[in-house]
Amino acid sequence: MLHLLLVVAQLADSLPTVSLDQAIERAARLDPAYVSALGQVDNAAWARRAARLAFILPSVELSADATAYSSPYFNPGTGLEATHAYTARVTASYEIFSVSKLTALAATDATHEAAAAGELEQRFQTAMATEADYYSVLANQELLRVAAERLRRAREQLAVTRARVLHGVAVQSDSLQAALEE
DSSP: OHHHHHHHHHHHTTSOOOOHHHHHHHHHHHOHHHHHHHHHHHHHHHHHHHHHHHHHSOEEEEEEEEEEEEEEEEETTTTEEEEEEEEEEEEEEOOSSOHHHHHHHHHHHHHHHHHHHHHHHHHHHHHHHHHHHHHHHHHHHHHHHHHHHHHHHHHHHHHHHHHHHHTTSSOHHHHHHHHHHO
């Protein structure tokens, strides 16, 4: 088992090192929940812009109508007989004071503030999860270092015990005990 940890440690040496700030920045760019929260802020900002423009721009309505008659009729507008009638209409209006526009603006402001708060919450959630993972990796690296040190000491102890057995200072069971610790 300790041999496996050494192999993992050697592979870990080839991986790039990332600081906590870099990890949080990368996590924020890649976390779907955070990206969604940013999209909600952007949508709320556009809705607020549209609500503000409603105070400046007039309402314009366009309509067109075409009618075909089965028999000709007298058109008083042209003074001729016709089988088709066409109508086009353009209506423009501008409201000087509109409570509905004011309430829509207030609602979009509230939606924007809620989206900004949601984005901030998601940023903190992402940072917290990233920090937990980051410190977990650091703790695992430290545990790996301790395990490697323990393996090194066990190998040293085994070598010392084998030398003692060869020189007759210790018995074979001491050597087996040291081999088990390795």
